[in-house]
Amino acid sequence: MTRRLFFSKTLIRAYLTFFVCIVVLYTLLRTSVMRELIGQPLAMAFTVVSGLVLNLLSLKATASGTLLQVEGFAARIDDVCTGIFVVAIFVSAVMAYPSRMKEKLKGFLLGASVIFSLNLIRVVSLMYIGRYFPTFFETAHLLIWQSLVIFAALLAWLYWTERFVGAPQH
Numbered sequence: 001m002t003r004r005l006f007f008s009k010t011l012i013r014a015y016l017t018f019f020v021c022i023v024v025l026y027t028l029l030r031t032s033v034m035r036e037l038i039g040q041p042l043a044m045a046f047t048v049v050s051g052l053v054l055n056l057l058s059l060k061a062t063a064s065g066t067l068l069q070v071e072g073f074a075a076r077i078d079d080v081c082t083g084i085f086v087v088a089i090f091v092s093a094v095m096a097y098p099s100r101m102k103e104k105l106k107g108f109l110l111g112a113s114v115i116f117s118l119n120l121i122r123v124v125s126l127m128y129i130g131r132y133f134p135t136f137f138e139t140a141h142l143l144i145w146q147s148l149v150i151f152a153a154l155l156a157w158l159y160w161t162e163r164f165v166g167a168p169q170h
Contacts (some may be wrong), residue, residue: 039079
């Protein structure tokens with residue numbers, strides 16, 4: 001009976017930590033100060049790096065601010081398009097999981113790397129889709145890629161719990 005009660009307290013603490021972290025991170029990321037300090041520079045970085053990758057892949061691209069253009073198609077990379085909010089979900093999940101700070105730091109690095117890398121692939125592929133299959137762009141942008149990035153974050157979190165923390169024994 002005591003073991004079950006401990007598990008329940010641990011689980012409730014994890015849920016509360018996850019919820020509080022999500023609310024705090026999302027609230028912070030939506031403030032004008034954080035958008036100016038983090039969101040906008042990250043969007044500009046994604047625009048520039050995506051443009052470089054597209055040029056390496058022989059699709060002539062230009063990047064100006066957060067506007068990314070290829071022949072016949074242009075898209076604005078908003079802070080929401082950078083993956084930062086998926087990183088916030090991932091960070092919240094890592095914070096909620098019972099582990100040491102050293103393990104949490106490894107989790108932050110793993111998750112952010114996976115999410116931002118996949119998001120770069122997402123932006124580059126969406127520019128190709130916008131250029132060559134414009135009618136499919138919105139579906140790929142809003143349904144397919146968003147789902148894939150979130151699913152990849154979940155897989156990265158599961159990998160982190162098994163590889164770096166080890167699943168708790170019950």
